[in-house]
Amino acid sequence: MINNSASILLFQFKHRTLRQSVSRILLVLLLALSCILQSAHAENLSSSDEALGWLKKMAVAPRQHNYLGTFIYYADGHMETSHIAHLVGGKGEQEKIEVLDGMPRIVYRNNDKMKCYLPESKKIYTEKRWFRKFFPDLLPQPFGDIDENYHITMVDRERVAGYESQSVLLTPRDNLRYGHKFWIHVDTGLLLKAAVIEADEIIEQFAFAQLEVDAEISKDIFKPSKTMGATDWQTTNLMTMVLKEGELDWQIKALPAGFRKIIEMKRNLAGKPALVDHIALSDGLATVSIFIEPIAKYSTPTVPGFYSSRGAINIYVRVLEDHKITTVGEVPLEAIKQIGDSVFDQALESAAVN
Numbered sequence: 001m002i003n004n005s006a007s008i009l010l011f012q013f014k015h016r017t018l019r020q021s022v023s024r025i026l027l028v029l030l031l032a033l034s035c036i037l038q039s040a041h042a043e044n045l046s047s048s049d050e051a052l053g054w055l056k057k058m059a060v061a062p063r064q065h066n067y068l069g070t071f072i073y074y075a076d077g078h079m080e081t082s083h084i085a086h087l088v089g090g091k092g093e094q095e096k097i098e099v100l101d102g103m104p105r106i107v108y109r110n111n112d113k114m115k116c117y118l119p120e121s122k123k124i125y126t127e128k129r130w131f132r133k134f135f136p137d138l139l140p141q142p143f144g145d146i147d148e149n150y151h152i153t154m155v156d157r158e159r160v161a162g163y164e165s166q167s168v169l170l171t172p173r174d175n176l177r178y179g180h181k182f183w184i185h186v187d188t189g190l191l192l193k194a195a196v197i198e199a200d201e202i203i204e205q206f207a208f209a210q211l212e213v214d215a216e217i218s219k220d221i222f223k224p225s226k227t228m229g230a231t232d233w234q235t236t237n238l239m240t241m242v243l244k245e246g247e248l249d250w251q252i253k254a255l256p257a258g259f260r261k262i263i264e265m266k267r268n269l270a271g272k273p274a275l276v277d278h279i280a281l282s283d284g285l286a287t288v289s290i291f292i293e294p295i296a297k298y299s300t301p302t303v304p305g306f307y308s309s310r311g312a313i314n315i316y317v318r319v320l321e322d323h324k325i326t327t328v329g330e331v332p333l334e335a336i337k338q339i340g341d342s343v344f345d346q347a348l349e350s351a352a353v354n
Contacts, residue, residue, distance in 0.1 A: 062190065068086070069161070083098045085221045096221055096222050103118070105117070153171070163211065165185055169181050170285070177335065266278070
């Protein structure tokens with residue numbers, strides 16, 4: 001009787017577990033099918049001209065308006081608050097971003113020249129910005145053909161940080177990129193809030209909590225305090241050598257649909273003893289960077305594979321010909337791997353053919 005009861009319980013447990021497993025599998029398949037159908041549906045739809053007009057307005061707004069405020073970044077349960085001041089004048093743009101949580105960091109920008117101050121370690125890093133992409137300045141100028149890769153539609157109007165906004169939804173036309181939603185200030189076009197979406201779930205978000213648009217801003221805000229940059233501070237100039245198309249030995253065999261190469265360069269990165277090859281790609285919104293560096297003879301062995309950062313950023317590492325290839329981008333893992341696996345040394349391939 002005991003054995004029969006145990007057998008019945010085991011039978012019931014196995015079948016309940018099987019039903020649960022089947023249910024989970026069906027749920028995963030339904031979600032995958034839903035994503036495929038959404039992408040296929042988006043692929044054949046034309047974007048709204050009015051929605052595209054809002055994106056174009058959003059792209060130029062940061063170069064036309066002063067703003068002063070506090071914004072919040074949220075992803076994976078992590079929240080970070082920053083204060084931003086942005087001034088437009090006859091000599092271009094000035095900007096200061098101060099991170100208010102965690103390790104102190106202050107970034108000053110004068111057009112494309114940037115200085116990052118780390119008060120705790122008394123270090124300064126200088127660099128010329130090669131690509132504009134810092135909240136709320138997320139779209140390139142001139143505005144590209146984003147609608148080739150995303151179906152763009154207007155959604156609704158909402159209040160964000162006390163301002164009326166028009167929200168615009170960008171649905172990816174394939175599975176190689178995330179969806180996006182932008183909340184755009186109705187009067188100026190300034191981006192007030194931005195969300196990155198995967199399968200209807202927000203995985204990363206920026207939003208102003210407090211904002212003054214077209215505010216009077218003193219130029220003194222953009223001058224570091226006298227205590228920063230004193231003689232006991234260490235300054236590192238991160239130099240970038242921009243190269244011509246195809247000048248690097250390392251290239252990409254086949255770019256994913258919708259992506260294009262925007263720059264090739266050699267860079268000295270913080271903590272790296274030698275110059276690193278860098279190729280940057282974009283689909284007009286999402287960006288992907290590929291870093292190629294030789295593996296030092298006595299360095300810690302490189303572990304290939306996937307590494308998640310935070311929010312929308314994914315990392316993929318592989319080893320090829322004693323080089324470490326690191327692909328980093330705000331795209332799904334499938335796209336990161338496809339790009340990383342396409343990197344090759346054209347000099348060696350040419351030699352092999354000959």
